[in-house]
Amino acid sequence: MSIDQDVLKLPHDQIEQIQLDGIKKTAVRVYENVPFYKNSFDEARFNPYEINSLDDLSKAPFITKQDLRDNYPYKLFAVPMEDVLEIHMSSGTTGIATVGGYTKHDLDIWGECFGRGVTYADGGPKDIVHVCYGYGLFTGGLGAHYGGLCSGATTIPMSAGNTERQIRVLKEMGSTIICCTPSYAMHIADTAIEMGLDPAKDFHLRAGIHGAEPFSDNFRADLEKKLNYKVLDVYGLTECMGPGVAIECMEQTGLHLAEDHFYAEIIDPATGKNLPDGEWGELVLTSVDREAQPVIRYRTKDITRIIPGECACGRTHRRIDRLHGRTDDMMIIRGVNVFPSQIEDVMETFDDVSSWYQIELSTKNSLDVVTLKAEVNPGFDLDSVASIENLQNSIQAKLKTALAVGIKVKLVEPKSIPRSTGKAKRVIDLRKENEK
Amino acid sequence: MIDQITVFLENKEGRLLALCRCIGDAGVNMHAMTIAESADFGLVRIICDDPQKALEALNAADFRANKTKVVGIVVPNRPGGVADLLEILDDLNLNIEYGYCFSINNDEAADVFKIHGDAESAGAAFKLEEAGFKVLSQEDLA
Numbered sequence: 283m284s285i286d287q288d289v290l291k292l293p294h295d296q297i298e299q300i301q302l303d304g305i306k307k308t309a310v311r312v313y314e315n316v317p318f319y320k321n322s323f324d325e326a327r328f329n330p331y332e333i334n335s336l337d338d339l340s341k342a343p344f345i346t347k348q349d350l351r352d353n354y355p356y357k358l359f360a361v362p363m364e365d366v367l368e369i370h371m372s373s374g375t376t377g378i379a380t381v382g383g384y385t386k387h388d389l390d391i392w393g394e395c396f397g398r399g400v401t402y403a404d405g406g407p408k409d410i411v412h413v414c415y416g417y418g419l420f421t422g423g424l425g426a427h428y429g430g431l432c433s434g435a436t437t438i439p440m441s442a443g444n445t446e447r448q449i450r451v452l453k454e455m456g457s458t459i460i461c462c463t464p465s466y467a468m469h470i471a472d473t474a475i476e477m478g479l480d481p482a483k484d485f486h487l488r489a490g491i492h493g494a495e496p497f498s499d500n501f502r503a504d505l506e507k508k509l510n511y512k513v514l515d516v517y518g519l520t521e522c523m524g525p526g527v528a529i530e531c532m533e534q535t536g537l538h539l540a541e542d543h544f545y546a547e548i549i550d551p552a553t554g555k556n557l558p559d560g561e562w563g564e565l566v567l568t569s570v571d572r573e574a575q576p577v578i579r580y581r582t583k584d585i586t587r588i589i590p591g592e593c594a595c596g597r598t599h600r601r602i603d604r605l606h607g608r609t610d611d612m613m614i615i616r617g618v619n620v621f622p623s624q625i626e627d628v629m630e631t632f633d634d635v636s637s638w639y640q641i642e643l644s645t646k647n648s649l650d651v652v653t654l655k656a657e658v659n660p661g662f663d664l665d666s667v668a669s670i671e672n673l674q675n676s677i678q679a680k681l682k683t684a685l686a687v688g689i690k691v692k693l694v695e696p697k698s699i700p701r702s703t704g705k706a707k708r709v710i711d712l713r714k715e716n717e718k
Numbered sequence: 719m720i721d722q723i724t725v726f727l728e729n730k731e732g733r734l735l736a737l738c739r740c741i742g743d744a745g746v747n748m749h750a751m752t753i754a755e756s757a758d759f760g761l762v763r764i765i766c767d768d769p770q771k772a773l774e775a776l777n778a779a780d781f782r783a784n785k786t787k788v789v790g791i792v793v794p795n796r797p798g799g800v801a802d803l804l805e806i807l808d809d810l811n812l813n814i815e816y817g818y819c820f821s822i823n824n825d826e827a828a829d830v831f832k833i834h835g836d837a838e839s840a841g842a843a844f845k846l847e848e849a850g851f852k853v854l855s856q857e858d859l860a
């Protein structure tokens with residue numbers, strides 16, 4: 283197998299033609315086969331037979347995660363069940379799991395889309411792709427696996443967990459590209475260092491394709507230093523296939539959307555109105571050619587923007603910016619919007635605390651109280667109470683400047699913040715419990 | 719000069735016990751222990767017979783611990799003993815960050831001072847020895 287490189291460099295009007303042709307067919311197909319779309323299009327007086335330009339799509343109603351839940355498990359499938367080869371479910375980070383179905387064609391597209399990431403990392407048949415996303419219902423493991431296979435690389439299905447074995451394989455089997463969550467990559471690097479290895483030298487990695495959770499530029503720089511490789515951000519979601527919807531190239535200036543398979547819009551999450559390129563808002567995705575479970579205008583709740591202009595790599599597929607958080611990860615603290623990534627950016631400027639932190643939201647006298655727990659690093663001179671309080675105070679002051687809201691910093695003992703092999707749980711919200 | 723072990727502890731149930739058990743299991747004998755506390759955390763300072771061994775055991779058990787040089791002086795067992803000692807240090811313009819006391823045996827007690835700056839610390843120890851005080855070395859505690 284190999285990845286078609288020509289389609290990545292098509293003139294953009296040709297890509298738009300592919301999108302329009304695909305969406306015209308897809309919109310009619312869902313209207314005729316899925317009762318949900320029949321009702322929602324009719325209700326919004328949207329006529330799927332009269333889509334003449336991509337702009338016409340902005341008249342179509344949205345579909346949300348709640349709609350997916352309401353139609354659990356198979357009511358949004360647009361093909362007979364005998365054509366569905368595989369089922370996945372979302373990790374349910376924010377609630378009940380949602381289902382995704384795939385035909386043979388859908389699985390091929392998925393492998394192609396994620397496999398592009400391997401070729402963005404200049405990878406191919408000579409590479410060894412080490413997949414330590416969790417295998418199973420989570421789309422990370424098998425998505426990366428199909429991508430590895432599709433790129434022609436040797437693919438090692440490690441799945442997540444058993445970190446010491448991951449380290450042994452990375453050291454002894456010559457893995458060149460690693461696919462996992464960024465926090466798990468950091469955990470592997472830190473554990474290897476603890477075991478007395480230098481992963482920058484002892485591993486053979488050239489690139490990491492990391493996604494499923496947002497991470498800051500500082501976190502990326504830290505990873506790249508520890509593992510001596512390049513980190514490429516990958517975006518995707520179960521509701522619209524899985525990882526591979528958009529992947530960064532080696533320029534690291536945004537993630538190329540797989541525009542021949544997905545049409546992206548950015549909207550104002552409050553009004554639902556389309557925003558021009560360059561402006562931050564909620565990403566809305568439409569399937570161009572998915573068969574089993576196409577979506578028309580799915581509200582991802584992910585905050586990003588379309589990066590105007592062309593990428594230096596020469597690929598013409600437009601880029602989205604690295605995710606700025608989710609509309610539902612956003613914390614509203616005393617009326618101020620705060621994204622965990624903003625906190626992370628501040629934390630990583632302090633060498634005396636580790637990359638592991640946790641935010642606890644609670645209520646005291648009906649006021650929001652935010653406590654940030656961070657672990658003290660070895661080497662920090664902790665001999666006096668003042669030195670620890672000074673560190674806490676300087677982190678607090680910097681957070682206050684960056685976020686315009688007061689956060690109490692509490693330094694904690696090493697390893698008291700739980701490590702994760704999947705998505706890191708950064709925020710613990712006790713506010714509802716405090717009200718009881 | 720002697721080595722003091724400082725351990726950062728969260729204000730959480732059972733942490734002090736875990737710390738002492740860890741040192742005990744390593745076969746290290748404590749001579750003195752003092753706790754400096756704030757609202758969220760405590761700093762436990764320890765004088766023991768084998769600081770290096772204690773430090774290694776604590777690090778292996780994921781405690782955050784440091785080794786700090788402090789001055790330990792044997793103090794005469796009579797009124798004004800500590801005052802005499804401090805008088806000798808008075809004109810050195812030192813900054814004593816913290817201090818505490820422990821008994822070595824029934825007749826003798828020792829004062830421990832953390833003096834700001836390595837050179838100042840060594841200077842103070844020298845001056846005290848000149849004045850006839852016994853300044854403890856780590857060997858005295860082994």
